[in-house]
Amino acid sequence: MNVMQQDLSRKTHTLHNHVHRREVLNVCGLSAGYGPMRVIHDLDLIVSSGERIGIVGLNGHGKSTLFYAIAGLTGWQRGSIKLNGIEVGRTRSQGPGRYTHQIVRAGLALIPQGDEIFHGLTVEEHLDSGAFTPRSWRERKERKERILQIFPPLKKLMAVPVGRLSGGERRMVSIGRGLMGEASLFLVDEPSLGLAPKIGKNVIDALMALDLGGSAMVIAEQNVSLLEGRVDRIIGMHVGKLKGEASAALMLHDHGEA
Numbered sequence: 328m329n330v331m332q333q334d335l336s337r338k339t340h341t342l343h344n345h346v347h348r349r350e351v352l353n354v355c356g357l358s359a360g361y362g363p364m365r366v367i368h369d370l371d372l373i374v375s376s377g378e379r380i381g382i383v384g385l386n387g388h389g390k391s392t393l394f395y396a397i398a399g400l401t402g403w404q405r406g407s408i409k410l411n412g413i414e415v416g417r418t419r420s421q422g423p424g425r426y427t428h429q430i431v432r433a434g435l436a437l438i439p440q441g442d443e444i445f446h447g448l449t450v451e452e453h454l455d456s457g458a459f460t461p462r463s464w465r466e467r468k469e470r471k472e473r474i475l476q477i478f479p480p481l482k483k484l485m486a487v488p489v490g491r492l493s494g495g496e497r498r499m500v501s502i503g504r505g506l507m508g509e510a511s512l513f514l515v516d517e518p519s520l521g522l523a524p525k526i527g528k529n530v531i532d533a534l535m536a537l538d539l540g541g542s543a544m545v546i547a548e549q550n551v552s553l554l555e556g557r558v559d560r561i562i563g564m565h566v567g568k569l570k571g572e573a574s575a576a577l578m579l580h581d582h583g584e585a
């Protein structure tokens with residue numbers, strides 16, 4: 328193959344991939360907040376299948392609120408949010424959480440900040456609780472094996488109540504549970520937060536190693552250096568707006584903090 332043929336073949340390959348990429352999330356003109364406060368301002372975001380995207384921004388600039396808005400959990404919202412082509416946004420006035428079950432059925436898995444876990448349940452019970460659709464329940468054994476492949480430290484802890492685990496192990500359980508279902512969009516909120524740097528990095532490494540298949544993942548992080556060069560795109564978030572690729576200033580700031 329000569330250079331021109333190679334180039335053409337590469338282009339065709341890229342085009343081929345492009346054609347088969349499905350739009351998992353399409354957010355258009357989204358504003359959202361709580362009571363009189365508007366946190367998200369007229370925001371647009373498209374995420375395609377197979378993509379891993381980082382959203383970086385400092386504390387309080389609206390990363391979690393964006394995730395909550397997609398999950399239908401903010402006080403109010405306006406604008407369009409399409410999940411796998413299904414409109415799950417629009418104006419909502421009947422209270423946060425009212426449509427969240429439908430959004431989850433449309434393919435969303437929200438892995439919230441901190442560890443949403445039940446201290447008395449074992450690791451295995453937590454993972455099983457993530458397999459809440461009939462299909463994922465049938466396949467729960469294989470699904471658990473997949474989680475244990477990305478989080479090997481959990482293997483010997485399956486029968487241990489999570490209240491006895493370390494912070495890093497709990498984070499693995501919390502993320503693992505989110506990955507047990509059949510979601511096509513995973514929103515992972517600050518997976519490294521509160522963990523020792525090495526443990527935080529291990530958790531991020533596991534998320535990077537995960538085979539997404541046709542699904543997509545958006546990871547919110549304050550520490551841009553954990554995601555740099557490892558995700559398909561990094562988008563900066565500043566006072567409720569997305570700023571294209573993360574700005575150099577933001578990166579420098581985060582590097583300085585790390």
Ligand SMILES: Nc1ncnc2c1ncn2[C@@H]1O[C@H](COP(=O)(O)OP(=O)(O)OP(=O)(O)O)[C@@H](O)[C@H]1O
Pocket residue numbers: 361364366384385386387388389390391392393440517
């Ligand atoms: N449930 C809520 N009710 C009222 N205000 C809220 C609520 N949750 C967040 N806020 C406010 O919305 C703004 C954005 O917070 P948000 O948590 O979305 O930011 P963030 O970028 O995710 O930062 P963090 O890393 O702290 O989560 C903040 O001013 C915060 O005080």
